[in-house]
Amino acid sequence: MIQDSMNSEGVTILYGSETGNAEDYARFLGLRLQYYSISPTVCSLDDYPLKKLATHTKYLIIICSTTGQGELPRNAKKFMKFILKKKLPSDLLNHIYLTSFGLGDSSYSKFNYGSRKIHTRLLQLGCSELSPRCEADEMSPEGIDGYYQEWELQLIKSLRIHFPSLLEIDSEVQLPAQNAVKLNTTKSELKLSDKEVQDLSLTRLESDNNLVLGKIRDNIRITDESHFQDVRHIIIESQDLNYLPGDTIALYPSNDPQSVDLLLKSQPHWSQVADLPLNIDGILPNLNGGYISSEKLTLRNLFIHHLDIASVPRRSFFFKIWRFCNGQTEDGDRERSKLKDFSTMEESEELYNYANRPRRSILETILEFQENLKIPIEYIFDVFPLIQPRYFSIASRPSPNSVEIAVAIVEYKTILRRIRRGLCTRWLKLLQKDDSIILSIQKTNLSFTLRGKDTPPVIMIGPGTGIAPMKALIEHSIISETTRGLYLFTGFRFESKDFLFSELWLRLEEENKIHLFPSFSRDPESQSKYVQDRLFKEFELIGDLIYNQNAIVFVCGSSGKMPKQVKITFTEILKKYKALNDNEAQQYVLDMEDQGRYKEEVW
Structure with missing residues (x-):
């Protein structure tokens, strides 16, 4: 989602993220800078309007991971393709001050190759250095967080030079919502049947030309019933599909209504208005898989189709919610302090032990703290991450009318002895023949030919x-x-x-x-x-x-x-x-x- 700046003076944070780690560091940095009176634009590299590089951007901060064999994440490739154009003048971006933070793993041969490529090319286009760039190594004793802390320290020192009148805001202060969600009190309650809620996903097609409507033809288990792992062979029918071996399919899952109902009941001020129409202040976030039409956008539908409550909470999530925890009682003060600790770099191990190690979900976190945690409706988009599309390798030869995937259903018991089910695979498992879904084809451009020998083994x-x-x-x-x-x-x-x-x-x-x-x-x-x-x-x-x-x-x-x-x-x-x-x-x-x-x- 693009956050419009209030006092940014051209400060832009762009991320390239495959698994969400780089995105979380970017959003965490954006939140940190707000407490230095800087409200930056934060979005993925591919979502940023490229014309703004030449007109609105003065301070460019890039946080990017490297995937596979030195490749850029999916949401950074369009940006890279643009800046690699040979016709671009060498002084195109000479008004921009640049720094970058790369997330990598030194056990791979092309360690941090993706972020380095972007940084090097931007310097060739005229960017000047804002603060030293950093290539973080997941394999190092200090981990990514150790590198990030030092890099952020140098970045803020540099920004203080460029913004000498920066006013640091007390961390206890709750800043205004970036994309405030408000109830539309002029309209009556919009309570939909289960069938209508299911059909709402289809209205999202109108907002994205890359989306395709598909229909389930087969959803068959292909592992033995006695085997612990349920693997599905799913065949989807559609029209005008265009793909090659190696390409992937993106699917856009939804939360199950029962989990959403549990979430709404945990916040009584939500459950009372869950079916009232909503208004969104500012620009509607870039919701993956399109978005439900504004006439049918309610809190319940927003959580079912767009907001992720099943993923493991990240640091930026805790950075936002600890201020909503009531610290006026002994229990409330203890819980507020605990949530605050999870939002800091100094308590990375505590955060890992609480969230990542047991694979605790956002929903479970809110349920655990619900007695003292009251999240205002207007901060919904600030607090909850968007449901990300899930990518699956295509398992069928090219066909304009159908596509196949092989999916292992994620279902296991955590160290907390709780059953954990993957958001997308749980959704896929329940799909029946003739159910409609939304999909898009993602090109990987894998080639299985060589110059001088078209068909090697x-x-x-x-x-x-x-x-x-x-x-x-x-x-x-x-x-x-x-x-x-x-x-x-x-x-x-x-x-x-x-x-x-x-x-x-x-x-x-x-x-x-x-x-x-x-x-x-x-x-x-x-x-x-x-x-x-x-x-x-x-x-x-x-x-x-x-x-x-x-x-x-x-x-x-x-x-x-x-x-x-x-x-x-x-x-x-x-x-x-x-x-x-x-x-x-x-x-x-x-x-x-x-x-x-x-x-x-x-x-």
Whole structure:
């Protein structure tokens, strides 16, 4: 959401964020600056009107993470594409003072590569330094927070030089809402039936040309009923779809009405007016998946369709709510102090132990403090994050009329012994045949061709639901009669319980259309436990493919240990196959990345 400044004098904070971490640091910084009498514009890089760079922006602060193999987050790519235009003059942005904060992980080869690219290009376009840029390392002992604290300290020192008359505001003061939500008392109550509430999601199509209306054709469990993990094969019908293997689909989930009702009851001043129409002061926030028409925008519908109450609360959330906690009683004072501690960098470990470690949700947090916590309606948009779209790798060959995904339903028990269900997968699990949903196609621009050799072999490593884009690529290659070697390394727990799309792979292997190398971690008779074990076992084949046949490697799946272990395995294979030393083998894999021959899609 774009926050219009009151006294910003061109201070703009832009973020590029894939998982929400960079966004939270940006919003936290925006809140901190307000207490120095600066009200900055805060939004994603792609949401910022680019013309304002040349007209309204004087102080530019960029907070950006790096994803995958040195790539920018989805909400930063349009911005980067614009500033990379060769026709832009070198003095275009010579009126801007710039600083940046990168979020990275030094265990990846292109550590903080994305934020560095943006910063370097902006300097080429004439920006001057506002304060020293920072590349934070998640793997360091001080963590991201340690880097951020020092960077923010230097930034505020610089801003004091540029704004010598800055007035610091007492942190106890509650500042005005940025996008105040108010009741429309001129209209009567708008109580809708369950069917009408469900249909409201469809009205959001009117606000975004990229959104597409789809209909559920199949929603089938493809793991054995006795298996702990429920994985769904979902087929969605639509029209005029345009996608390629490797592309993703964005879905726009809603909160379940029961959870929303629980939230509203926790704040009695909300529940009494939950079905009255609302007015929004200022610019309506950029609600993902479009927004419900103003005639039907009520507090209840806002929470069902747009505001996230299921995610883990972040620091900026606590920064806003602690002031709404009544500290006039002993219990209230203790809870107010606790919430305030969660909003500070000094208590990062306390925040982690309270929120992240047990995966406590925003709803659970509000319920825990409800006796003393009273959040005014006008601050709804300031306090609650927006529901973000969920991205899934497409699991079907290109079709204008349908798209498939493979989704693992998130359901587990936390250390608090509470059942936790993922917002999107809980919503997906309940979808029935012919239910309507909203979606959009997200291009990844993955290419599986090489200059001089259009169809090199592809080594695919896709354990679990990471097999989805492999299915799309294999089906597309077969149907288009592309002559190439397709080598599929995939891993599951049990061959009989969770070997996803096993009938398809076994049939294609029998027809000599793919080379299949499965592994099963919990089957005692399995030849190998994990995909990296099976890869190394086939070191002669893999070595020949990547060293002599210029094969492309495509890795997809969870961003935990698997991608790193697979990359280490490729270096070990090269060492054994070509007798390379450790540095030579690592450099060969790095060169494959630079050449577009080693691709990762992890989440």
